[in-house]
Amino acid sequence: MTASVTPAPKPAARPPMLARFTTQLTVDRRARQNVYFVILALVLLVVFPLFFDIFRLNLVGKYLTYGFVALGLVMCWGQAGILSLGQGVFFGLGGYCMAMFLKLEASDVKSTSIQSTPGIPDFMDWNQLTSLPTFWIPFKSLFCTLVAIPLVPGLLALVLGLAMFKRRVGGVYFAIITQAVAAILSILIIGQQGYTGGVNGITDLKTLEGWDIRTDTAKYVLYFVNVGLLLGAAAVAFSIDRSKLGRILVAIRDREERVLFTGYDVASMKTFAFVLASVYAAIGGAMFTLQVGFMSPSFVGIVPSIEMVIAAAVGGRTSLFGAIYGTLLVNFAKTYFSESFPELWLFVIGSLFMGVVLVLPNGLAGVDLRKAVLTMIVRFSRRGTSRRRNAPPAPVVVGPVPEAPDGHGSKGAEALHS
């Protein structure tokens, strides 16, 4: 469906400029991506802030922090074919780094004067710790914290990636090991209450260098910072996607051996994709802490990690746009169901995942709206007539003209396979 000639229904009626532009969109994937990108930016920067109050907007901001994870999963799983079931680990590590800094700032000597050891976080005091553990000390500095947020998860991913990919551990085995890491980290955090805040997580976060992050103004600012970072992350992902590196990653997914015998160090390339995904997740985690005001092990373990994968799958694991819209959609659904029918949510997300895998392998982004509608019409009309059942399907015009009438899903359509 690449270089198809535009069906061009009524070219004469259109101004030539517009006609040329739409024709270009049908053939040029890059131009199409740029349009989708602008639409995404408009939706996040203009539409949402205009239509949602600060409570809802803050909620969207929270969902968008998972968008970072989804972007990473598209690069790592969708493009390079490496399924990680442990993205919660990196999300959590990024989030904890941020939370540790904020917690230390909230635990100054004055406000913790009733503790037996003032100046350390409250949960440490409850657990009879009398001084700040050494690994907490760097988080007194904002600079060190900002460095640690991508660095700590990135290094963990680097070590895991090299250890496994150099030994040719891949596919299901890799997924299982990452899942085990997620289980280990959440158990570790819960078990070491005095050092990590345990199952409650790190709570009561107040200010960032004296700036109160709980006010409405702060929430607006953080929302826009979050969107800015997300668009930046998406832009980086696009630049990779369009480069030779992006083609190598997809080639590794489809024909790993050929890439290896072309002289590429496949293990390093895979490690790169995995590290990139982990750094993205970590940035998301840090923004989560800032916007939601706490971090806890419930965002680290196996269940949240799998939910992140499902969100990416629903949106479309090979589409950078699809992943972001999918994350929004799945998390909206999660909020709705957990409020109205809390016991149903796990069943809903489970069936959603199965449904997507069975019916839409490329997620919502894989739906070609025009084709789907035409196919439906053809089927419907056939049911009424007495034509043979196995008559060849009517030729369906595969129109690559992007149509994005609604906010979800269709924008990513065609973003990938063309």
Added chain:
Amino acid sequence: MTEGIRTESILEIEGVSVSFDGFKALDDLSLSIERDEIRAVIGPNGAGKTTLLDIITGRTPPTSGRVRFKEIELTGLREYQIVRKGIGRKFQTPSVHESLTVFENLEMSYPDARTWWSAWRFGRTREVIETVENIAETIYLKDRLHDRAEALGHGQKQWLEIGALLIQRPSLLLLDEPVAGMSVRDREKTAELLNALGKGRAVVVVEHDMEFVKQIAHQVSVLHQGRLLAEGPMESIQKDPRVIEVYLGH
């Protein structure tokens, strides 16, 4: 060994054995390939032909013996390192990147920008474009440059894979059944292609098609049950009673 003078060899396989759970796929095999020759390796199914290529390219480690390429010991190197030393391998089934265009397939094989950073920064310079176009001409795909590989015919995919090797300027090409499933016309064109490769490049072809072997091979090595059964020019191989018995006769 009909040729009197042995020119310098580019690949030396010395006493290589491979066993999989006791089954000996290769049994004390020694083979030497010269710098400019086209060598055909033939033999019945299970003779160890593909295993031989696996050994050279580092896909399977030998149980014993050694492989030397231009005086460099290859055993112990990883596949991609061996490729970078100048050995290209074509697989038995066409193995090209279907969703990429012919141009992108060749570009990906262009021997530059092999780390993630340089691959990200890699740009299509004039040199890259010219090299890709030259290779496309050689493999008869000049007018298909911007078609996706999945749209190519079977034979064209095989050529594309050969082209992807050629662009790396390897000094040793290993081709596993390059003409399997090809039409007669395409076979001839493939033979032309290989014969035109010229000096400074050795080619090892694993092949079943005797007509094709006759057209291209300078020397033929016959494998049987992991051992070297006979070696020499095609005419003498065809007359060898042992070869006739195990392979050609049936």
